[in-house]
Amino acid sequence: MLTPELIEAERPYLMRYALAQLRDKGAADEAVQETLLAALESATSFSGKSSVRTWLTSILRFKLIDTIRRERKVVLVESFEDEASDDEFADLFFAPDGHWREPVRAWGGPEATLIAREFWDVFERCSQAMPRRTAMAFVLRELQGMEIAEICKALEITATNCSVMLYRARMSLRECFEISWLGGAKA
Amino acid sequence: MMIKCKEASWLISASLDRPLTLAEQVRLSMHLLMCGNCKNFSQQMAQLRAIARQVGNGE
Numbered sequence: 001m002l003t004p005e006l007i008e009a010e011r012p013y014l015m016r017y018a019l020a021q022l023r024d025k026g027a028a029d030e031a032v033q034e035t036l037l038a039a040l041e042s043a044t045s046f047s048g049k050s051s052v053r054t055w056l057t058s059i060l061r062f063k064l065i066d067t068i069r070r071e072r073k074v075v076l077v078e079s080f081e082d083e084a085s086d087d088e089f090a091d092l093f094f095a096p097d098g099h100w101r102e103p104v105r106a107w108g109g110p111e112a113t114l115i116a117r118e119f120w121d122v123f124e125r126c127s128q129a130m131p132r133r134t135a136m137a138f139v140l141r142e143l144q145g146m147e148i149a150e151i152c153k154a155l156e157i158t159a160t161n162c163s164v165m166l167y168r169a170r171m172s173l174r175e176c177f178e179i180s181w182l183g184g185a186k187a
Numbered sequence: 188m189m190i191k192c193k194e195a196s197w198l199i200s201a202s203l204d205r206p207l208t209l210a211e212q213v214r215l216s217m218h219l220l221m222c223g224n225c226k227n228f229s230q231q232m233a234q235l236r237a238i239a240r241q242v243g244n245g246e
């Protein structure tokens with residue numbers, strides 16, 4: 001049974017997640033608030049196939065994209081220096097003991113086919129919640145196969161920044177595919 | 188020295204962009220021997236790359 005208490009308990013996690021994407025604390029607060037309300041309203045549609053946290057995070061992602069689209073004043077985090085620290089980012093995926101929060105599944109043939117078919121849809125949605133240069137670094141590296149040195153020059157970043165951006169983009173995208181499948185499985 | 192999944196995932200990502208140092212290779216492969224989650228993560232990264240490159244080539 002999904003109780004309001006269980007939903008509310010995820011607020012700090014969601015807040016960290018939202019702050020990692022939006023620079024503005026007020027906007028992050030609002031997105032989290034809307035997510036919790038939406039979750040309460042649709043608590044009966046929670047299938048229990050994913051964890052409460054995964055389910056709430058998938059709602060929050062869409063709220064964040066809405067927020068970014070709706071409010072021009074909310075600036076997508078662009079400069080790496082201002083962004084969430086490595087620890088904050090890692091907290092989204094790893095428990096304090098350094099292990100994965102959620103088990104990592106093997107992707108078999110069906111998943112590989114789905115990724116190929118849904119790549120653009122998922123990437124478009126997912127990359128909107130990424131800092132712009134992070135999304136660009138991913139496109140240059142993975143879609144266009146550019147070397148790191150060329151990417152650094154194109155985006156005016158250091159090799160270290162580039163590695164961090166690619167790491168974050170890969171971690172986020174992988175999660176977006178997982179979420180899109182969980183969502184699809186529910187429908 | 189034992190590394191955790193957090194560091195392992197970082198090395199797996201880095202290995203897609205540059206050759207790992209010998210020390211990094213040793214630490215990562217020791218971890219992968221014991222950790223199914225990171226083994227799966229490593230395969231997922233390879234799958235994502237293969238598909239992204241296909242998509243990037245307009246296939």
Ligand SMILES: [Zn+2]
Pocket residue numbers: 191192193195218222223224225226
């Ligand atoms: Zn591991």
